[in-house]
Amino acid sequence: MIAPVVRVPRLAVKAGEVRPGERAIPEETAVAIVHNGSTYAVMMATPADLEDFGYGFSLTEGVVGSLSDVESIETLEFDEGVEIRLWLNEERAGQMVARRRQIAGPTGCGLCGVESLELATKPAKLVPEGRSFTAAQIGEAIAALPPAQRLNHETRAVHAAAFWQPGDGLVAVREDVGRHNALDKLVGHLARTGRDAAAGIVLLTSRVSIEMVQKTAMLGAPVLVAVSAPTALAVRTAEASGITLAAIARDDGFEVFTHPHRIAFGGAQTELMAHVG
Structure with missing residues (x-):
């Protein structure tokens, strides 16, 4: 398979000096997600954990309702990129044909190919209540992420x-x-391993926009924590879907924007709950 990281020559310019050397950079590859022989989406992606990506994308897009709708999956490499081919059962394949749309997605694009304003801002799925977490646990979770980011x-x-x-x-x-x-890959992995998304916290290193909330809701995860800020539409979507959204998470704390009842802060809990509904 295509390596997810490559090393390229570069010149480093610093303090008036120019030095030759190498830099490790991520690969970016065209990845086509194909259902029953029809291309549903072409995304620019890192060629790693691609089966997770195929499953996760299909779940968050609503192409499949569960992994039982997928009869088989294979990943094929071509000169132009990679195809993830999923074969769906007869019932799901018929539903897919009725709602099929084709997406060409550049890096970072989450809503390419949406055909109406209503689809772009569709309400997110309601999440289960799940469990509660302490502020210390959220701090522990966000602190564990940077050392685990191998790529x-x-x-x-x-x-x-x-x-x-x-x-x-x-x-x-x-x-x-x-x-x-990255989030679709995580969704695919959790679905394949049977992990209960309502029992833990989804962590993101990126900003939180509407589609990140929508995908988290499709996963069924009630708590979403990000290191960057959310958009206003993401906050409204998280509120409507029942997701506890915390962001701007750093070593010294975080900010909660929606449904704070799942987080135990300590003594001032009642007043804080009234401040953020």
């Missing part, structure tokens, strides 16, 4: 999506040049 350590150029669970710690990390792709 980012090499390249300093990829996003990560991860899942943290009390007692197990960081159970999965997926990385990609596209933040949406």
Whole structure:
């Protein structure tokens, strides 16, 4: 398979000096997601964990309702890129033909190919209540993420999506040049391993936009924590879907934007709950 990281020659210019050397950079490859012989999407992605990507993308796009809808999957490499071929059962294949749309997605694009404003801003799925977490646990989860970002350590150029669970710690990390792709890979992995998304926290290294909330809701994860800020539409979507959204998470704390009842802050809990509905 195509290597997810390559080393290229470069000149480093610093303090008036020019030095030759090499730099590790992430690969970016055209990845076509094909259902029953028809291309549903072509995304620019990092060529790693591609079966997870195929499953996760199909789940978050609503092409399949569960992995039982997929009869087989294979990944094929070509000169132009990679195809992830999924074969769906007869019932799901018929539903897919009725709603098929083709997407050409550049890096970081999450809504390419959407045919109407209504589809772009569709309500997110309601999430289950799930469990609660302490502020200390959220701090522990976000602190565990940077050391686990293997590709980012090499390249300093990829996003990560991860899942943290009390007692197990960081159970999965997926990385990609596209933040949406990283989350889709995580969704696919959690579905394949049967992990209960309501029992842990989804972590993101990127900003939180509407489609990141929508994908998290499709996963059924009630708690989403990100290192960057959310958009206003993402906050409204998280509120409507029942997701506890925390962001701007750093070593010294984080900010909660929606549904704070799942986080135990300590003594001032009642007043804080009234401040953020």
